[in-house]
Amino acid sequence: MLKTLTKIFKVGIVTEPLFSDKTSTEFEKTGSICKKLIATKFSGSFAIRQIDAGSCNGCELEIHALNNPFYSIERFGIHFVASPRHADLLLVTGPVSRHMQAALITAYEATPNPKLVIAVGDCGACGGEFGCSYASCGAVSNVIPVNGIISGCPPTPTELLRGIINILTKK
């Protein structure tokens, strides 16, 4: 345990790196706008439920990166939840495979209002390289009503955050 503790105190807070990097300050700026929007529209707390509707997990890794010490999305009041009943935003990745179509619709109906849906990645936005076929439904908007899309394959965490801001400002 002592090794862990010494490591923690040696490394310090990595969220705001000491050297100024273009991406990090941009993330900070985007983040503070997000925080203000969440404070007005959702009383300062924003719950995201991430749904994998047949993706290759590339987008998942980027979404997962939002939670690491470098990006640390929690400081903006955003957190991930385990059930769509607790969620404000559904972050759907992947071209919706036929197997996940019913599950996605169920999850959408299970989310209480006010709710938002964002389709992440090229697959979620327009079907990506899989498109609309016997195996996948294509864009997420073919299955459930979508409030916004974040394109990219995969989109970086900054782009994810910017996408969320866009949805909040639009609403």
Add this chain to the structure above:
Amino acid sequence: MLLLTQITVLITIFAGIIALLLQHWHRLAKFFSFALLGLSSCLTIFIGSKTLITQQNITWQIVTAFPGLNWQFTLDPLAAFFLAIVGLIVLAITFYGPAYLRGYEKKRSITNMLLCTALFVAAMYLVLLASNVFSFLFAWELMSLSSYFLVIYLHENSVNRKAAFVYLLMAHASGLFILASFGILAKFSTNLDFISIHLAHLPTLWAHCAFILALIGFGMKAGIIPLHVWLPRAHPVAPSHISALMSGVMLKIAIYGLLRFVFSLLGTLYWQWGVTILIIGTVSALLGVLYALMQHDLKKLLAYHSIENIGIIFIGIGLAIIFMSTNHPVLAALGLVAALYHCLNHALFKSLLFLGAGVIQHQIHEQDLEKMGGLIHKMPHTALFFLIGCISISALPPFNGFVSEWLTYQTTLQAPMLSSGILRTLLPISAALLALTSALAATCFVKAYGAIFLGRPKTRQVRHAKDPTFSMVAAMGFLSLMCLVFGIFPVFTINLINSIPQQLLGTGLITTKNWLWLMPLTGNTTTYAPLLLCFGVLTIGGVVFWLVSCRPSNYAKKIKDAGYIPWGCGFGKIGATTQYTASAFAMPIRRVFKGVWAVTETLTKDNGNFEYNLITEDWSWRYFYEKLEKYLTFIARKIAYIQGGNVRIYLAYMFFTLLLLLWLVI
């Protein structure tokens, strides 16, 4: 009062006779029989409470022609308390019985049932009132016999016959043990009535023998482990209101017998007796609830819970004996009051649960927990009263189960007053095991309630279930109300019960005269005010509900439940098979307490289909009773060689016996 008691017993017997007289007119027979039973139960409640308040002691005798075989009856506070319990339960049965028996009327005759029910209740009154060895044993045997005929009412099924046979066997074995213990007492006393037995002095060894025989006898009837095997066989088999009577009341008669024997008849108490009863009580409570957790037959589950609650009562009695024998009469009074309060509570909530089980069986003809589900939407009133029964039996405030457990804990907390280190260690350990027991009981009832009422229906029969007639619901409602009342007004009840330790131990509890705060021991700041707690819950709950549900907001105006399906993680159609079954709910407990049951778990595969079988049984039947039965059959077969079948051999036996006796006498 004397006349009233005699009239009550006579009315009860007459209720049976009238069933015989009006054999051919079922409805009339049912109506009059139950009406007379109801009248007698009301009178009993009145007599019981009046005697407890006035603390009087009445004795009367019926002289018969046989010398030494007079009938003698005494009405004292101990008997009065148990009479009141019997009366309360019989009153509930009076409302429940007629509608319940309607289901049996068409296929079989109910005369036998009505006659035996009346005789059973009359026999229980007589056991409580008896103050003479002869009347006690006569009433005891009458009680066993009449309940046997009630248990075997549905005799077409061979399982029922076997279960009733085991019950009869053990009831008679218990009667024999009690007879033997009374025999020892009779040897040292001048007369056979309880007062002279109390005044007699027994040498230590004989006192221990008498105690052990009485413990086995009364314990077998009460259902302590390992003498409990008849309970889970007989209760599921009997009609539900009889199971309620047997479980709620008859087991208490056995407790009454033990109390009368130990405190009234045996003059001096030994701490070893207290320790034995305490250990037996703790083991019965813990094993009872663990066996109950694995059952999926509702009535068998309730039967095992009866074993658990009898264990809790035994803990209270054991504590009372320990404290009394080490010269702490006030603490002994506390233990005794805890045990007696639990008797009352158990009678109420166990009967409530059995009546609920009867309603469920009536409606869907199923007893298996795995075949029910979702009944709360079909029978909401039954579900509400069954819930109150479940909360009471899990010893949760503010209902009555909690008060008796609280009193038991307070008694065990006085352990530092004892001087012996062993006793001081034993009491907190048994309190901890009692806490484990009540937590496991809560688990078991979450499982049972969830499997029966919540979730989705697992079989088609559930579709046709509905709330039963008003009288059955009223009976359950009455018992639930009693559960709540005895939970919120404990001081009132304890003041009533207080006359019993006064009579048996010479001192009662010195409670404060305040009706709101339960403070069992003066000089101690321990208090519990359940009425204020209840009031607090209702007030704060009301305020919270008003604040939360009635404020303006865009989306959260009203709860919309228009066709929302449950969130089951997005799986396909959510049906009855995706929910947790009762066995699955109890699986973690089964893994944690592995050695307690004899578990047989098999997984077989036959052309692609898997079949999983899980059988849990208790050790005592397989390893004790079946071996005992084999051994006894072996001996009996060897002795059977005497039966030659030839008349000449029997004449030879008679000749040689006569010679032997002549030689002995001359």
Add this chain to the structure above:
Amino acid sequence: MVGYMIWVFALLQTILFVAAAPLLSGLVKWLKCRLQNRRGSSILQPYRSLKKLFKKETIVANNASFIFHFTPYLIFTITILISATIPLIIANSPFTYIADIIVLIGLFALARFFLALSGLDIGTAFGGMGSSREMMLSSLAEPALLLAFFTLAMNAESTNLSTIIQHFITTKHLLFSPSLIFTALGFVIIAVAETGRIPIDNPDTHLELTMIHEAMILEYSGHHLALIEWASQIKFMIYCVLFVDLFFPFGLATSLTLNVIGISCLALLAKLFFLSFTLSIAEINLAKIRLFRAPYLLSFAFLLCLLGVLNHIILEVR
């Protein structure tokens, strides 16, 4: 006059308890984030979550019964009642005479009973799983908790919480007796089990198969969820304050003068901060243990509490 004042104080204490509970949870989360080398949400974040949840729509499934509707209010009410009986700032609260520590165990059991029933109500697999696991772990924790309370009650010769705390304030040397040290260690393990922290249950998990407490509330939304979350935050604060009050009661106000109460508030803040810090360090160092290893941990807690009781009975009672 004093009698009147003390009731007012007790009421204010309860309101403070209920209002400050999310703050404690926020503090623990903030400390954990800092120890994970990142800047996390602010300490006031739980308040914002609750405010948002109260404004959201509440969805109830079509096969929910009255138990589902009833449970959040009941759990919240019971938790508030329990918090009313815990001396937070004043050592001698009159509400402790309504419910002593055994009633406290009973009230927690009642809240858990209804939460487990509501988990089974909807008829989904995860609700049942959560209920089953929660009931199993709490059954094993309850005897240990009772034994811990017994040691304290036997020391103070009463089960009333105010009496126990005042007894330990006046006889300070007892706090270093072996029975209390064992009891304190056992109590820590039980508190971790009952409030669902690591190593028994991870409060931040998203994997249903690893959930114990969360699985029962997967179906709740809107103001129901807000009430249940608040109730679990109050429960966490109850266990923290109980630990701090029973084993380190230095500084609790025994009279109603202003400076004594001020010292009590400062002492409470310091103690709770220190406890949160220790808890955060423990949480980042340990991992959640397998479900069927938890009974071993709880048996260990039982053993510690049993040692505490035996120590008290054999060594300390003349």
